Amino acid sequence: MDARNPQTEPLRVTRLVARGGEPLVFDLAAGDRCRIVDPEGRQAGLLLVSSQDALGAALPALAEDADGRAAASAALAARGADPSLFRGFRVLSEDGAPGAAVDFEVAGDVACALLPDGSDMAPDEQTPPTELTVEIESSGPARGVAPAPLAAPKLDLRVKAATAEAYRVKAGDYIQIIDVDGRQCSDFLAFDAAALEKGEEFGLDPTVTRTLMATANPGPGLHSKYFDARLKPLVEIVRDTVGRHDAFLLACNSKYYEDLGYPGHDNCTDNFNRTLAPYGVKPKAGWPAINFFYNTTVGADDSITMDEPWSRPGDYVLLRALTDLVCASSSCADDVDPANGWSPTDIHVRVYDASESFSRGIAHRMTPDSEPRLTRESGFHPRTSALTRKFVEYRGFWLADCYSDEGPIAEYWACREKAAIMDLSALRKFEVIGPDAEALMQLATTRDMKKLAVGQVVYTAMCYPHGGMIDDGTVFRLAPQNFRWVCGEDYCGVHLRDLAAEHGLKAWVKTSTDQLHNVAVQGPKSREILASIVETPPHQPAMNELKWFRFTVGKISGVPVVISRTGYTGELGFEVWCHPSKATEVWDAIWQAGKPHGLKPLGLKALDMVRIEAGLAFAGYEFCDQTDPFEAGIGFAVPKAKTDPYIGAEALARRREHPSKKLVGLDVSGAEDIGHSDCVHVGRAQIGVVTSATRSPILGKTIALARLDVAYGELGTRVEIGKLDGQQKRISATVVAFPHYDPTKSRVRTEVEPAPAG
Known part of the structure; x- marks a missing residue:
C-alpha cells in the first residue's frame, strides 16, 4: 500500500x-x-x-x-x-x-x-x-507546525489546546501570537508588571480602548493601542495577518458552558485564573479579554452572533509592549460551537527583543486562496513619511491620509489653485502582452480597444457577465499588441488570465504593481512644473504637446519615466510612473521644481474632496459587483456600438434600455455631516442611498453623489437624506447635475495656447 x-x-x-x-x-x-x-x-x-x-x-x-x-x-x-x-x-x-x-x-x-x-x-x-x-x-499530520520565527525569539512558548499560559514581557519587546492550525481563538490579557508588584491590578480595558481609539478593534497604524483603566497604553498592534478579531466580549467562562448544558467544561477564564495566580492576579468569574482570531458580528438589531474564525494556519498578531508586562494567552477551550472551528488546537507565542525591527502591516490577499502579503511602503514613502505620520492602510499600501503642516483643506486649495503631488502607487498595474492581447482587452472591457492608438489612454469598465462591475481603470496602449491595465483591484489580473485560458487566447497578463510606482501631479500649475524638468526624445510628445488621455516617455533627472495626462481631481494634471527604486529621485525633482509654484503634498482626505466635486467614481462607493456602469455614473464608458462582443455586453444592453437606478448629484441643505450609505427618502419610502459626500470648499456647500430610483432622478427633484434611523431626522437635498465642479471639464482639457506667429 x-x-x-x-x-x-x-x-x-x-x-x-x-x-x-x-x-x-x-x-x-x-x-x-x-x-x-x-x-x-x-x-x-x-x-x-x-x-x-x-x-x-x-x-x-x-x-x-x-x-x-x-x-x-x-x-x-x-x-x-x-x-x-x-x-x-x-x-x-x-x-x-x-x-x-x-x-x-x-x-x-x-x-x-x-x-x-x-x-x-x-x-x-x-x-x-x-x-x-x-x-x-x-507525509505526516498537517497539524501543529508553527511557522518559522520572525527573528531569534527570547521566548518560544506553546499553549496547548484548551489551556492558558502566563509570561513576562519587557517594555519594547514584541509579542507574536500565532494560530498554528487556523480557526482558533486566543484570548489575551496584559497587566502593568510594576503595578502588580505594588499590589495594584491594571490590565487591558477593552471599553477604554474602544472609546479612545474610536474603533472596535485597533489595527496597525495610527490607531493601534490597547489601554488600561488609567487610560495608559500597554500594548500596540504592529502586524495583523487576519484583520478580524473581537474586543468587546469576555473570555469564555464556566457560566457560558453551564447555560449550554456543559457544567465543568474547560474554559479560558478558569485557565487564566490558574496561570495568573503566581503573579498575584485576583481570580475573576469572567475575564474581559482581547479575543484574537474570534469572529463575532454585531447585527443591525444589536444582537451579537459568531461564526468560524477567519484565521488560517500560521496567521498571527504581532504586538509591542509599551511597558513591562505580565501577559497571559489562551487556546480557547470552546468545542461546542463554531468559535474554534469545532475543534480547539494549539496557540504559539513568541517574544522578540526590543532591538528587532518589524515593519507595520495588515495582511492583504489578492484572492481568498492567495498567500497573505503585509502592507508595504511605496518607493515614495521615504519622502511622504518625512512630511506626516498620518498614514492609513489602503489596498495593501501605506498612504498618507493628510499631511502634518496644514492639513487637508490647504492641500485641497493647492490642487484647485496651484499644484499638488500625491502618491498613488497602490494602483494595481498589469502588463497585457502577446499576439492576442488586443483580443483579450476587447473581450474584458467595455471600451473598443481597436480604436485605441499607440500612446493613448482610455478610461473603461470591466464587468461580470451579469453587468455588475469588477473594477474601473485605464488602459494604456504601448504598442500594437502591448497594453497596460491600471486599476484598483488585484482580482483583475486573475480575471484576465482566466478569460485568456477560457477563450484560447495567446496573451500573458503580468503583474507589474511592484515595478511601477506613481505620483499624480495635479492642478493649474502642473504642466508648467513638469515641463521644466521632463526631457522627452524627439519622437515622443513634449509636456506642452501632451493631449488629454495620452502618455509620453522621457526622463526626470536622468530617471526613465512614463508621464500620462490623467488624474482623479478634475483639474489639469498628470501622473508620473517610474521604478520604485528611483522614486525618491523623481519626487525630489518634482518637489524642487514645484516649490516656486506653491506645490503641496496631497493626502487621501483632500483627494476625496476633489474627486467628489469632479463626480469621479470610487470602488465600493459608486460601484460594486451589484451595480453596473450606468448606475455608477460612468455610462459614457459603455459605447452603444462596439465592434466585438465583450463580457457583460448583453446584460449591459438590457440594463441600458431598462434602468432601475441612476447616479445623481445632490445639493444638500445646511452643513451637517453626510456620509456614504446614508439613506435617501421621499416621504416614508427609501428611494436611494448616498454613495459619497463632502463639504465643498470652493462651492461653499455640502454636496453628494447618490444612487436613486430612476423615478426620482430628474433635476430639481426634492429628496431628504435620513439620519438616525432614517425617519427621525431628515436633511433636505435637491437632485442636480454632476460633476458639481467644472461640469464641462474645461479645466482638465486645458491646452497650451499656441505661440503667436512671427
Whole structure:
C-alpha cells in the first residue's frame, strides 16, 4: 500500500511564494514532493539545491548564472549555509504558459533557494519579474507546525489546546501570537508588571480602548493601542495577518458552558485564573479579554452572533509592549460551537527583543486562496513619511491620509489653485502582452480597444457577465499588441488570465504593481512644473504637446519615466510612473521644481474632496459587483456600438434600455455631516442611498453623489437624506447635475495656447 495514501496518512501541504526578483529559501525532507508553479507565465527561475543526489535526474543541470547565483547565495548565507556547496538548476522558461509547473520528489533532506529571474523594469517596458509559487507535499499530520520565527525569539512558548499560559514581557519587546492550525481563538490579557508588584491590578480595558481609539478593534497604524483603566497604553498592534478579531466580549467562562448544558467544561477564564495566580492576579468569574482570531458580528438589531474564525494556519498578531508586562494567552477551550472551528488546537507565542525591527502591516490577499502579503511602503514613502505620520492602510499600501503642516483643506486649495503631488502607487498595474492581447482587452472591457492608438489612454469598465462591475481603470496602449491595465483591484489580473485560458487566447497578463510606482501631479500649475524638468526624445510628445488621455516617455533627472495626462481631481494634471527604486529621485525633482509654484503634498482626505466635486467614481462607493456602469455614473464608458462582443455586453444592453437606478448629484441643505450609505427618502419610502459626500470648499456647500430610483432622478427633484434611523431626522437635498465642479471639464482639457506667429 502507498505509504502516502491520504486515507491512511494525510499529506501536509505547504505553499510558499517567491516574489519576482527576490530569493526564497526553504527546506525539503526525504520523500517530499515539490511543485514549482509559474502562475502568470513567462517567468523562469533559478533553483539552488544543497544536494544534487537528492534530486537525482529530476532536473537538468544549469549553466552558471553569476547574477542570479549572487542574489540567491546571499539569502543562503544569511541562513548559515555555504552557497559554494549548492548546485543550480534552471526551472520553467521565459515563454512558458500561465500555470506552467515543474514537479519533483526528493530522496533526501535538501536545502533550496528559488529565485525568479528578472531585473528592474523600466516604466516603458513590460518585463516585470513575477512570482513563482512552491507547493510542498509532506507525509505526516498537517497539524501543529508553527511557522518559522520572525527573528531569534527570547521566548518560544506553546499553549496547548484548551489551556492558558502566563509570561513576562519587557517594555519594547514584541509579542507574536500565532494560530498554528487556523480557526482558533486566543484570548489575551496584559497587566502593568510594576503595578502588580505594588499590589495594584491594571490590565487591558477593552471599553477604554474602544472609546479612545474610536474603533472596535485597533489595527496597525495610527490607531493601534490597547489601554488600561488609567487610560495608559500597554500594548500596540504592529502586524495583523487576519484583520478580524473581537474586543468587546469576555473570555469564555464556566457560566457560558453551564447555560449550554456543559457544567465543568474547560474554559479560558478558569485557565487564566490558574496561570495568573503566581503573579498575584485576583481570580475573576469572567475575564474581559482581547479575543484574537474570534469572529463575532454585531447585527443591525444589536444582537451579537459568531461564526468560524477567519484565521488560517500560521496567521498571527504581532504586538509591542509599551511597558513591562505580565501577559497571559489562551487556546480557547470552546468545542461546542463554531468559535474554534469545532475543534480547539494549539496557540504559539513568541517574544522578540526590543532591538528587532518589524515593519507595520495588515495582511492583504489578492484572492481568498492567495498567500497573505503585509502592507508595504511605496518607493515614495521615504519622502511622504518625512512630511506626516498620518498614514492609513489602503489596498495593501501605506498612504498618507493628510499631511502634518496644514492639513487637508490647504492641500485641497493647492490642487484647485496651484499644484499638488500625491502618491498613488497602490494602483494595481498589469502588463497585457502577446499576439492576442488586443483580443483579450476587447473581450474584458467595455471600451473598443481597436480604436485605441499607440500612446493613448482610455478610461473603461470591466464587468461580470451579469453587468455588475469588477473594477474601473485605464488602459494604456504601448504598442500594437502591448497594453497596460491600471486599476484598483488585484482580482483583475486573475480575471484576465482566466478569460485568456477560457477563450484560447495567446496573451500573458503580468503583474507589474511592484515595478511601477506613481505620483499624480495635479492642478493649474502642473504642466508648467513638469515641463521644466521632463526631457522627452524627439519622437515622443513634449509636456506642452501632451493631449488629454495620452502618455509620453522621457526622463526626470536622468530617471526613465512614463508621464500620462490623467488624474482623479478634475483639474489639469498628470501622473508620473517610474521604478520604485528611483522614486525618491523623481519626487525630489518634482518637489524642487514645484516649490516656486506653491506645490503641496496631497493626502487621501483632500483627494476625496476633489474627486467628489469632479463626480469621479470610487470602488465600493459608486460601484460594486451589484451595480453596473450606468448606475455608477460612468455610462459614457459603455459605447452603444462596439465592434466585438465583450463580457457583460448583453446584460449591459438590457440594463441600458431598462434602468432601475441612476447616479445623481445632490445639493444638500445646511452643513451637517453626510456620509456614504446614508439613506435617501421621499416621504416614508427609501428611494436611494448616498454613495459619497463632502463639504465643498470652493462651492461653499455640502454636496453628494447618490444612487436613486430612476423615478426620482430628474433635476430639481426634492429628496431628504435620513439620519438616525432614517425617519427621525431628515436633511433636505435637491437632485442636480454632476460633476458639481467644472461640469464641462474645461479645466482638465486645458491646452497650451499656441505661440503667436512671427
